[in-house]
Amino acid sequence: MRQKLIAGNWKMNGLSEEGLRLAEGIVDRRLRDIEHGGEISRACELLLCPPFTLLAQIRPFLGGTGIALGGQDCHPELSGAHTGDISAAMLMDLGCEYVIVGHSERRQDHGESDDLVRAKANAALQAGLTPIVCIGETESQREQGQTQAVLRSQLEGSLPELDGREAMRLVVAYEPVWAIGTGKSADVQDVTDAHSGIRSYLAECFGSDLAQGVRVLYGGSVKPENAAKLLSLDNVDGALVGGASLKLEDFWAIATSCP
Ligand code: 13P
Numbered sequence: 001m002r003q004k005l006i007a008g009n010w011k012m013n014g015l016s017e018e019g020l021r022l023a024e025g026i027v028d029r030r031l032r033d034i035e036h037g038g039e040i041s042r043a044c045e046l047l048l049c050p051p052f053t054l055l056a057q058i059r060p061f062l063g064g065t066g067i068a069l070g071g072q073d074c075h076p077e078l079s080g081a082h083t084g085d086i087s088a089a090m091l092m093d094l095g096c097e098y099v100i101v102g103h104s105e106r107r108q109d110h111g112e113s114d115d116l117v118r119a120k121a122n123a124a125l126q127a128g129l130t131p132i133v134c135i136g137e138t139e140s141q142r143e144q145g146q147t148q149a150v151l152r153s154q155l156e157g158s159l160p161e162l163d164g165r166e167a168m169r170l171v172v173a174y175e176p177v178w179a180i181g182t183g184k185s186a187d188v189q190d191v192t193d194a195h196s197g198i199r200s201y202l203a204e205c206f207g208s209d210l211a212q213g214v215r216v217l218y219g220g221s222v223k224p225e226n227a228a229k230l231l232s233l234d235n236v237d238g239a240l241v242g243g244a245s246l247k248l249e250d251f252w253a254i255a256t257s258c259p
Contacts (some may be wrong), residue, residue, distance in 0.1 A: 002215050004231060004258045005171065005238035007047040007132065008245025009072060009100060009219075010054075019054045023061050025248040029255075030065045041066060043258040044238065047098055048245075052086055059095045070098030070132070073106055076119035078127060088120075088127035099124045100240075102134045102158050104177045114157025121160035125169060132171040132217070132240065133158055135198075139178035147176075147190075148197050155201050164206040168213035172198055173240045179220025181242060188233065191218055195235035224253035232259050 014022070026048065033040045049070040050058055059069055075085040091099055101124060102117035117133065124131035135154035137147045151174070162170060174194050179186050186194070195216050202211035218230055219240030230236055238258075244250040 002213070002237045003042075004044040005047060005215050005217060006044045006251075006255045006258065007049060007070065007098070007100075007217065007238065007240045008251055009103070009240055009242050010048070010050045010245060011072070011105070011242060012051060013246055014050055014054055016054065016057060019050055020057060020061070022246065022248055023048060023050070023054075023058045026251065027061050027065050027067065029248075029252050030067055034065075040256050040258070044255055046255060049098070049100055055091070055094045055096065062095075068097045069094070070096050070100065071129075072100050072103070074099045074101065074120055074124055074127075074129075076116060076123050078123055088124045088129050092127045092129055096129060098130045098132055098171070100132045100134060100173070102154075104134060104136055104175060104180060108177075114154060117158035118160060121158065121170075125160050125162065125166075130169050130171055131160060132173050133160070134173045134175050134219070134240070136175040136177050136180075136220070142176065142178060147194065151194060151197055152201055155198065159205070162206075164210045167202070167206040167210040171215045171217060172202070173217040173219050174198060175219035175240060181221070183221050185221040185223075185226050185230070186218070188229065191230060191236060192233055195233065199235050222254060224250050224257070227254040227257035228259070231257055 047068040071091040074088040078087050078089040101120040106112045121131040137150040141150050176186050215237035217238045217240045222239045222241045223244045
């Protein structure tokens with residue numbers, strides 16, 4: 001059985017004081033849960049993806065908690081003359097275990113192509129990180145009935161080159177662009193269809209047994225009110241949470257919604 005992954009993508013939010021307070025709050029909840037038998041900790045793995053600037057400061061708080069740390073992006077090469085960029089090897093060096101690649105905000109704001117996302121995911125694997133590869137259709141693609149075709153084409157273009165036996169080292173996040181930051185989450189049918197399409201594609205790539213090992217997260221306006229419903233769906237193996245991950249109570253409520 002796949003353990004659920006609840007990941008907080010803080011995006012470009014968090015100066016030291018508030019960022020550390022939030023991380024400390026999550027650590028505190030987690031430790032209290034462990035003390036009381038660890039029911040929530042068994043139900044889900046927690047991952048924090050703060051901005052790069054806070055990774056080194058947050059890392060020491062996470063020791064002994066099992067809470068993982070991740071970057072929000074990486075360069076497709078592991079080192080070199082790329083002013084201002086951060087490599088997957090650097091994230092690994094800071095104690096990260098995961099990195100998000102191909103988030104729609106990067107695809108949009110920085111014109112990132114599927115090819116580039118694939119190169120970043122390959123670099124992540126090479127450095128020893130687990131890439132969280134984001135895909136998702138826009139509102140107009142959805143209205144034109146293109147969701148499944150768009151997801152398939154993004155998967156074809158952006159998944160890393162991975163031996164099937166290593167498929168467990170991959171996480172896919174379905175984040176419909178129209179649901180991100182809008183308060184309007186995809187409904188049960190949208191999510192069910194998208195996630196089963198993704199699982200079928202993974203089965204074509206890796207065979208159905210190995211495809212079962214890949215976690216497929218949902219992201220887009222996940223909040224305490226809709227988390228339990230979304231997280232109980234087949235093929236939904238966790239959530240990639242934006243806005244609600246910046247509020248301790250909300251993030252923790254989402255984590256405690258894992259069945
Ligand atoms: P929101 O949860 O704010 O909609 O953001 C989702 C997201 O983009 C997570 O990566």
